[in-house]
Amino acid sequence: MVTHRYKLDLILDTITDGVLVVDSQGVVLYANRAAEKLLARSPIVGQLLAIPVNPDKNSYQDINLIRPDGLAWAEMRSAPLNWDGQPGYVIALRDITERKHIELERQKFVSLADNSMEFIGMADMNFIPFYINEAGMRLVGLDSLEQGVRTPVREFFFPEDQRFIVEEFFPRVVHEGHADVEIRFRHFKSGDAIWIHYNVFTIKDSTGEPIGFATVSRNISVSKQVKAALHEASQRKDEFLAMLAHELRNPLTPINNAAHILDRLKLEDPRLGWATEVIKRQVKHLTHLVDDLLDVSRIARGKISLKKERLDLVEVIKAVLETARGFILPKRQSLDVRLPEQPIRVEGDPVRLSQVLLNLLDNASKYSPEKGRIEVNVQLLGAEVEIRVQDNGTGISPELLPTIFDLFQQGTRTLDRSQGGLGIGLTLVKQLVELHGGQVTASSPGAGLGSIFSIRLPTLAGTVPLSVSETPKPSLDTGIRVLVVDDDPDVRESTALLLGLNGYEVRTADSGERAITLIDTFRPDVVLLDIGMPGENGYQVAQRIRRLAGGGDLLLIALSGYGRTEDLARSREAGFDHHLVKPLNLNVLCNLMETEFADRPS
Structure with missing residues (x-):
């Protein structure tokens, strides 16, 4: 016949909570299997347990359990009980070790987060925050955590950035598990922009499904300001170098032209020949220095x-x-x-x-x-x-x-x-x-x-055809008409004289307006046009020329002290065929013109 005690044992051994009966001294009188497993002792009946109990009434408390395999936690409920005529207690133990570990980790996280200088926060899948640390609240101007947890994540951003954050950035976080971006946070009180390195990753449950988002973000406003200042300083430096090169190249052009004119005239005095060679040599040296000066900027930018x-x-x-x-x-x-x-x-x-x-x-x-x-x-x-x-x-x-x-x-x-x-x-x-x-x-x-x-x-292996680039020697009667446009009289007149000595028919203009008039009457084949002129600059004049009847057929060559990559690109956009940098290299110019008009009937 099955006794009541046996039935009770069967029932108690099927539950997951530990059940103990101890006498008034703490000696175990009864323990179910869950209790033996929780305490990591078997058998346990007859052993003394140092578990504090409340002798007066039912009580709940969390206790530490020192087991052979380490420390565990249990939620304990105890009550007085008479067991086979002996006074004692019945104790129910529920294993909360995992929960305690999670709680301790959470406390450590909160302690670290609250002492961190970075923005640390967590939000659910609906983008509603449920935790923001002190540094984060200070950074965005929140007065309390309650205010923060009532504010959807999108409200931390400017209206023009909200669509990107919600529709592009967070879906990427969900898909990849992590993403980061440099973006502006909005200060709740002042409305000022705060640049943040926004670093977000998903919070997942035990099955690996995302259940929220966490961020550890850093204020990068100062570094952004420094970068912006450096970028602005770099731009100013590049503009200064470009202007300096322009100002240096402008006087080099007439000096170089004058030296070549003297050389072309073949004057008899040997001292004049010596002086001409000195001028040409020093112009080359100065030009070399100017080019190196500009190249230093290109080196720094990898250009x-x-x-x-x-x-x-x-x-x-x-x-x-x-x-x-x-x-x-x-x-x-x-x-x-x-x-x-x-x-x-x-x-x-x-x-x-x-x-x-x-x-x-x-x-x-x-x-x-x-x-x-x-x-x-x-x-x-x-x-x-x-x-x-x-x-x-x-x-x-x-x-x-x-x-x-x-x-x-x-x-x-x-x-x-x-x-x-x-x-x-x-x-x-x-x-x-x-x-x-x-x-x-x-x-x-x-x-x-x-x-x-x-x-x-x-080196290249085998026999490879080589590029051939020969500079033509212009004849004394080329039949090519050239219009030289430059506001600097020394540059303009010396260039015209040098071209005239080499067989070209030349006219000059000191402005874009004068150039437009001469194109109608002189009908040049080539327009050699300065860029940095007062009033209308060379780019604007080039665009006007291209709109003239027959203007699209002219060989349009920029001659300028500006020679950066962006200057050459702007010349192409304005309609120039070529862009030459001062001082004028006569051989290069002649090569361009002679090649362009090589098949022209004489």
Whole structure:
């Protein structure tokens, strides 16, 4: 026959809560299976338990359970009980260990969040916040957590940003589990914008389903302001450099033109010939400095680009050497050149490769004494070509060598600054060589012992057709009519005279309005047009010319002191066919005109 005690045991062993009966001393008189599992003791009957109970009435409390496998928590209810004639207590235990762990983690999170300087918050799937830390409330101007939890997430943002946040950003968070964006928060009291790095991730339940959102976001207003200030300063610097280049190039143009006019006139006095060569050489040097000055801005912004073509590097080097002799020979320095007899085929920008070698030769001459020695050695090394420029000059100290290619880096200068330079050239060399897929290195035995710069560039295998670019020599009767438009009389008249001496029929205009009138009467083939003119600038005049009857057939060439990438792009938009930078390179201009009108009937 089944007894009542046995039935009770069966019932109590099926429930998940632990049930104990202890005597007044705490010795266990009865325990169901759940109690043994919770206390991690089996059997437990007869053991002494140090569990505090309330002897007077039913009570609820959370207690710590020290088990062999660690600490656990239980919710305990106890009541007095007479068990087989003995006074004691019945104790019910419910395992709340997991809940306690979650609560402790939550308390740790809240403690960390409340002491954090970052915006920390949580919201449900309807974008209604249920927690915002103190720093977050201060940041957006909330007076209390109650005010924050009544405010939908979208209200933290400006109206123009709300659609993006709700319809684009949060769906991405749900899809990817995390997303971040730099966006403005709206201050609740002042309405001011606060730039935030908004970092959001989903809160998931035990099945992995998203049940809310959490954010740990950072105020980046100061860094945004600094970046904006730096960007503005960079823009002002670029504008200043562009204006400086324009102002420097404008006077260089008539000086350069005058030197070429004197050269063209072939006057007999040898002193005049010497003076003409000095002027031409110094104009080239000043032009080189202006170009380097502008390139420093392009380096900083990563804006240097190449116009690559297949070419014979030997021919490029020969042309550079001819230019370099102009500053090497006056110092009575020797130039020893060893070039291979066969062509060396590379893919590169001939202008930029010339700039690289010219900078190295300029440095070698600049840092070498009178009657110094400069060597250029070019040789093929497998699939590469090596160009070595060696001198016996001041050399490079060990301290300077690791940073020799850094921007504005220079060696120790004397008071006369006879070595000149801006500390830009070698940085340009490194950038341009690397853009060509090569590398450049510098070495020196030490101060006073000269230096060696070595460039390695990849070559093209096999026989490759090379680009041909020859500058035509204009005849004395070209039949081409050119209208020169410039508000600077020296630039205008010297350009006109130089073109006239080279066989072109020329008229001049000092304004856009005068140019429009002359186009109707003179009917030029080419309009050489300045950009930076008062009143109507060159872009506006170009647009007017293109709208004239027959204006679309004119060869329209900008000649300007402005030569940035954006200036060239603006010229194309205004309708110019070409954009030349002052000072005028007569050979380049003649090449453009002669090519354009090569098939014109005489």
